[in-house]
Amino acid sequence: MARLKTAFASTFICALLVAACGGTTTPPTGTGVAATSGAPKADIKIGLATSKSGAANFYNPQQSNGALLAVEQINNAGGINGAKLQLIIEDDGSARDQGITAFRKFIEQDKVAAILGPTLSAVAAGAHPVAQQSGVPVIAISNTGLGIVGKCDYGPCDWIFRASLGEQTAVPETVKAATSKLGLKKVVIIYGDGKFELDDLTIFKDAFKANGVTVAKEIAYTAKDVDFAPFVTQAKAEGPDAIVASSLAGPAGKILDEVAKQMPGKRVIGGNGLNSAALLSNANAGLMIVGTAWSRASTDKANTDFISAYKAKFNTEPDQFAAQSHTAMLVLADALKRSGNPTDKAAVKKALEATKDLPTPLGAFSFTADHDVKQPTFVMTAKDGQFTPFQ
């Protein structure tokens, strides 16, 4: 028994220290772009929390590359009034507690001027309050659900901004365009059981009510469903004019295939979940109508420059996640310049609020009073493997 006591005591103390001794010996280093040393002013550090592992790892590498490209461009053009930008990227592992740890590291150890991310809304629900309490500006770059900016569940969230077009703005535009062009009277919504899908469901229902379209049925699938034929067969029985997919890209692809097979000629309306490059290779992608925050076809100079620079650096096509993280970094840099003192967080916040029609790949970019993104919504469909405006 005595041996057990000593073993118990020693391991218990080590249990407290293991995270400590573990942490310090190999402090997590970001893969920040090597800022050119010897800059007269100290570097300005920006934190990016993004899912490189876990369920949402498919947002990367685009989400990281978009921001890295912007930092490189800004530094080459003289940085922030001479000071260089340094981007520190941490993997939030698609998990709430790791997202919180990444945010705490940016704030406590890296002493960043601002933070971008995290990728998933469910992680943001835990990470954003940490930044809000410490008074550090955050720009959400891929959270499109409810309760991220403006009226947040965790109380005041005035330090939180959003560069990723919220579903509340994108979906109504899409529904309006689809209803008018297709003369919709009755639709059926197929939705998943995650936070994103359920937010979308609420927004779609309100949008259709506003446009006088009846939602004949709401059919729920779960993350464990493998085959979507039964759902579309069930929807078909209601004789809708169109099917609405309140889902992420994977299930949406299967819904597109089933609708093409079982309900030829009917379109599939979707939210931001459908806005993924992977769907473009789906043979039935042409059926979808989706409100996106970014149109590859937009001819704004800021967008064409972005696409060519991205292809030059990463020799692959950028997607919406890259465009949004790139835009967020441009908006942040612009605000840092205008703030006069990048380390004064309140000044940076005020400068961010004053962002007005900044040219970005997403178009003329401003923040609303609620710190949400104000930008045109591009209602798109797909043709020959590319997103094209929905006429």
Next chain:
Amino acid sequence: METLLEFFRTYATAIAVIGISALLALSVWLTLYAGQLTLGNAAFMGVGAYVSALLGRHLDTPFPLALLSGALAAAVIAVPLGVTVFRLRGVYLAIATLAFGEIVRVILLATPITGKGQGLNGIPPKTELWHIYLSLAVVAYVLWRVQGSTVGRAWAALREDELASASQGIDVRRFKLASFVIGALIAGWAGGLSAHLTFSIDPSDFGFSKAVQILVFAVVGGIPNVLGPIVGAVVFTALPEILRPLKDYRDIFQGLILLGVIVFLPRGLVTFLDVRRTRKLERIGAADVA
């Protein structure tokens, strides 16, 4: 000194999660020690989390009372479940408790008050580190002392041979139920602590993958004594943070380490402390868990 303080504030959440994982591992260890393979403790954690968070939000219940109510709610649910699955053992019990966990998750998804799939957000972060580590110390100490008591020996007997245990005067039903319900109580308490740590909870936090994760902590840590689950939880919760520099290859190394540990120390990390006894156990092929 400053950097240590900074370090501590950065990893406060990670250190807290380690403590909560250790509590959860103890809750599963207790049931495993009595020979019951359960995958239901994640659901009990969920019940504890939601009950304590909702009490705090809607009835302004003081934090300790909310935690206690959450733990008791989990224990109250565990009683009927324990009685119904009493006859099942081994893999059958695992799958039954797993099914129960999924049913709890579906109920959470369906009841509006819990915020359904969108989760319960804006939970005040009342949990502090000392809450967690005091609870862990108390629970670990009590279980360690109980292990050497008549109750502890009765549980060990159940693990070895239920029929022979009955003939020694052990009320098999009552003792199995006790380990199951106390396990649920601890898991519920840990759930309450966890809910008030990360501002938000949603049903997917308490699903199948969480149940398996908790089981891994207890089994990889080792069943022989209370130290096993704690060591298992600490090592495999700290691992993602420690392996962070490995970036994209982090998960691979985590898998390799898990494989290495379970293959070389199948009865758990803690058995490394007493290799002689483990060798003997292997020779006897003692019936550990089903």
Next chain:
Amino acid sequence: MLLETAGLTKRFGGVTAVNAVDLAVDERTTLGLIGPNGAGKTTLINLISGLLTADEGAIRFAGADISREPAHRLAARGIARTFQGVRVFKGLSVLDNVLIGAHTRLRPDVLPRLAPTRGRTDPADALALLERVGLARARAGALAGELPYGDQRRLEIARALASRPRLLILDEPAAGMNPTESLALRSLMRSLVTDGLTIILIEHDVRLVMGACDRVVVLNFGRKIADGSPAEIQRDPVVREAYLGSEDAA
């Protein structure tokens, strides 16, 4: 009359394993229970020790009706048993095995043990029992599963004795024992009976049964076909033909 059964019957599907058995065991005596394999001996004692519930008939122990009582309550009443094929707790220490045997007798010690120093279980009685059945005190820390087969059997008897029973049921304790070991078992049984214990012995070793038992009951196909002193049983033609007879013919 310590133990009495009346019309005890147990059926498994179509098979009647125990068929209307009436049994009477006087206190402080040793009853032998013999019969060919499958005669229902083990089923009978499973009924008596509460591991099985009878389809018909009643069991009375020390004046109380225990027909429906579960095994763990019977242990508290003073019925202890060993198992055919030895069911010690292999992964636990020899000492723990005996302490578990004393489960019904030991005071609940969870609360006292919460204080770091108090609540230590006194192993004295358990160690004494080990010696009485012929196991060295030094083996107390060893794992039960490590012991040789004969020692495991002795440990099982020590575990049964730990609850200070009034009735001890031994299910083929001498299986695999050499003559000297079974002689030692016989003297152990005799000393236990003189201390006030009542024993039911199931055994194939006829010499041990005839030597150790005061009375012998013979079962065949679940029925009691004979009940008398060892001498009577050896001369009884019905028994000889059903059981001993088959041996002569072999």
Next chain:
Amino acid sequence: MLEQLYNALFVGSVYALFALGFALVFSVLDILNLAHPTTFMLGAFAAYFAMTAVGLPWYVAGVLAFFVCGAFGIALDRIAFAPLRRRSAPGLSAMISSLAVTLIVVRLIELRYGGDFITFPAGAVPSLVLRIGDAVLEGIRLGIVVLSIVLMLGLTYVVRRTQLGRDLRALAENPRAARILGVDVDRAISATFFVSSALGGLAGVLLAFAYNTLDSRMGLPLELRAFTVMVVGGMGSLPGAVIGAYILGLGEVASLVYLPTELRDAFAFGLLFLVLIVRPTGLLGHRAADRV
């Protein structure tokens, strides 16, 4: 209604193929192989690699995937299970070692093919569609239903009639006795893992063809279903697993048509819970749940 029946048949076949492999390993070796979903996914990626990098036609790629997964099954046994058997470790450790293998293999695939889902090159997979009235029956799905029924009959034949089958059943009943009776236990175990993983891999390929998409996490949803299927059908019984699969497939589609949406998911687990309580051995299971 015919169409929903057909959908249920298809889903039931996919569950059956997946659960068969899972049930085989459990019935013979009492192991819950948590790496089985990985073989399901691996089959799809092996076919994808064969078709894109090597340019083989889809049916050759399917057969190749069958053997690649079979080989993976044997390697899995050598790495994750054999060492534990040698040290008579508790069954639980095998569950965790297979989980570790899953973590590693899924991440390796993600590093090579990314986390997002990918599609087969256009036209690589045939998609002939038969229209009967307004009902739509797709060729590839019919092929899957037929092929899975053929495989199930084949497997039942192997287990019932062949020498290998007898060895497996002996191993399932009592490994020690089997070894004494001269059963080449190691060969039988390797055969078990080959067949189990090959079947799992093939199920993965077929589902990937049916939906023309594959991703690193496609196997996970099937794992929970497989538990339900095995318990309902009877733990350790292969025909039981097949029947359980079709019951679950029908049940899910029926609950979609008749039950309110929230209760649909509860149906599968309610059924599972009920079976475990009322009849833990399931429909055809011979293994008593509470082995005394």
